[in-house]
Amino acid sequence: MTWLVVPLYAASQGLSNAQIGTLFSFPVFVQLVINLVGGAYTDRIGGRRIMLGSCWATVAAGLWFVVAEGFWMLMAGQVLLIVSRATFWPATWAMASELPGKRSIQLGRLNAVTNTGQIAGSGLCGFFIAAFGFDATFLIMAVVGLLSFLAGLGTRTSRRPPGNTDRHVLAAYLPLLRRRIIRYAVFCAYLSALPFSLSVSFYPLLLAHFGYAEDTSGVLVSLRAVGAIAAGLLVARFVRTGPKTLWPVVCGIIVAAAVGMAPTINHWLPIGFWMLVVGLGSGAMTLYFQLTMADASAENERGSMMALGGMGWSVSHFTTPLIMGVLADRYGIVGGFYAIGVLALLTAVVIGFMRRWAFTQP
DSSP: OHHHHHHHHHHHTTOOHHHHHHHHHHHHHHHHHHHHHHHHHHHHHOHHHHHHHHHHHHHHHHHHHHHOOSHHHHHHHHHHHHHHHHHHHHHHHHHHHTSSSOHHHHHHHHHHHHHHHHHHHHHHHHHHHHHHOHHHHHHHHHHHHHHHHHHHHTSOOOOOOOOOOSSOTTTTHHHHHTSHHHHHHHHHHHHHHHHHHHHTTHHHHHHHHTTOOHHHHHHHHHHHHHHHHHIIIIIGGGOOOSSSOOHHHHHHHHHHHHHHHTTSSOSHHHHHHHHHHHHHHHHHHHHHHHHHHHHTSOGGGHHHHHHHHHHHHHHHHHHHHHHHHHHHHHHHHHHHHHHHHHHHHHHHHHHHHHHHHHTSOO
16 A cells, blocks of 8 residues: 555655655665564564564554655654564564465465455555545555454464574574575575566556556556465465575576566567566565575574565665666666566576575585
């Protein structure tokens, strides 16, 4: 919901494009820090408490935006949303990895549900704004956060991980970053997030460049999430980790091909097809890095491990639109997509060479 309502609300208050861009770019740095703190506290007090707290942060943000006026009040609301997101992801990933049953299937189900939420939130938010206005839409967002908290109360209380509570909360990260498998998984996380970063930035601009109306563009962009849902529900049982599997290479090549081929034919059918494919490839890659980090971690460090994976996502959300913007200004938006496709392909090749090195302890 926030990807649509916040920029429109800021524009309605007369903020400049530069100010609106800052509202979304600056919090990425905040998210990077809070993501690591959230992962570390997940290992100390358990993912369930962190997840429930993230719901209240969403409630607070929704209520704050109702009264927010001007750049700095809107920025404070964005920071509240960042607190919610940055703590939610490592906590829920860690919780899902500990559920009974096959780990890849459980993580796949979680990813499918969150992508369904993306479709519902972006689809319904426009209707809410048109029908009820901004204040009511933010109140609805706060209610969603409250309902999420009530649903979260029904989850099983997780056993407190046997972590070391005497040392600094971020002390675990330096030893983890020395491990090859961590740096490799963060690299995979970056590539898995690249299509998502484009879907909230330059995919809509590409479709506008091709002359598609907002409603058609919304449907086409949402197909990425549909492909990710398919990956979570259908492909999850086949995802494997380890030094021999070709999963990350295949997924990376699929992502690169789908990004690069999207602008080749200006017709809704092939564009929709490539949006589905990029969602499928990136969804499978997301499952791969989640599974790799979960298998390589002990229970008392899983939240921190998942937070490092989230760091790969944060880096993608910051750098991908920036790189794409520079390329689009120089070569045009179609040429920019071709270049990003090549970049994704090179990343997949690097991942292929890193596999055996990563699974060998230094």
